[in-house]
Amino acid sequence: MVSVTSVHLDASHTGGADLLFPIRSTFLPRQDGEFPRGWTGTRCMNTPFSHLFAAAAFACACLPAAHAEGDAAAGKLLYAARCAACHSLQFNGVGPTHKNLIGRRAGTAAGYDYSAALKQATVVWDPSSLLRWLADPETFIPGQRMSISIPDAQQRADIVAYLQLVAGPQAPTPAPLEK
Ligand code: HEC
Incomplete structure (x- = not known):
């Protein structure tokens, strides 16, 4: 979050249409650098869930290998x-x-x-x-x-x-x- 914000602020110094526009439009919903109400909340809703899915997939992928460790x-x-x-x-x-x-x-x-x-x-x-x-x-x-x-x-x-x-x-x- 912090690094994305600072990228945006740096880019704003260049003025006009900048090379970072695709990044900004992807990560930052508003051009003035302020996150709209609810945006952080949306991130908070999405991020943990996607991490959970990733963690679950990872665990499933690893389980058979863990079981295969014989003593x-x-x-x-x-x-x-x-x-x-x-x-x-x-x-x-x-x-x-x-x-x-x-x-x-x-x-x-x-x-x-x-x-x-x-x-x-x-x-x-x-x-x-x-x-x-x-x-x-x-x-x-x-x-x-x-x-x-x-x-x-x-x-x-x-x-x-x-x-x-x-x-x-x-x-x-x-x-x-x-x-
Ligand atoms: C009750 C007797 C019995 C027990 C107990 C037994 N086996 Fe066997 N095993 C056999 C017989 C009989 C064959 C040959 C099967 C055939 O010719 O169809 C065989 C074949 C095998 C083969 C194939 C070997 C080859 O030369 O192709 C393996 C591997 C094997 N057993 C592993 C084990 C292991 C490991 C255990 C213990 C967890 C075990 N067996 C327990 C009777 C037994």
Whole structure:
């Protein structure tokens, strides 16, 4: 406000039609530099609301990212409680090994007898595909055989953060496949 007013006052010294006319006509409703009655009030009505909308949009845009921040330490405990009955980081069990899971194409752990759905899937396991799989395996790859899901978004993020630490590719990553 203060800076806009001083721009106007400076411009008035030049006299006549000045270069600042577009600015003045946009920001200052009257040429004598006085704000008409109610003008400040109108600004006060509009400004906070537009700021509120901007803040709300910003918060909405940031929320998923905030949720995606996984805690690997929490994920380690969750992995032990929710995954380790069927999976290991070393070998195949009820489920396929998670050794080198990150960057691996679905359905390709050597020696594991996958469902046809997983063998045919073109998914590559990375944080985003793992989050979708854990949210609902059957929706993500219909016909698969893993019977559990992790409904809580924070728990999914924690588990994936842990897997990124312990199940990353230890061999050179193969050429990326189409998802
Ligand atoms: C009750 C046993 C069971 C539990 C518990 C389980 N899974 Fe599975 N999981 C499976 C089976 C069985 C498959 C193979 C599915 C198929 O072939 O369709 C599988 C497949 C997977 C795959 C695909 C791997 C690949 O090689 O393509 C991932 C990733 C996975 N599970 C992650 C997890 C995570 C993370 C957890 C813990 C939150 C978990 N699973 C818990 C049984 C289980």
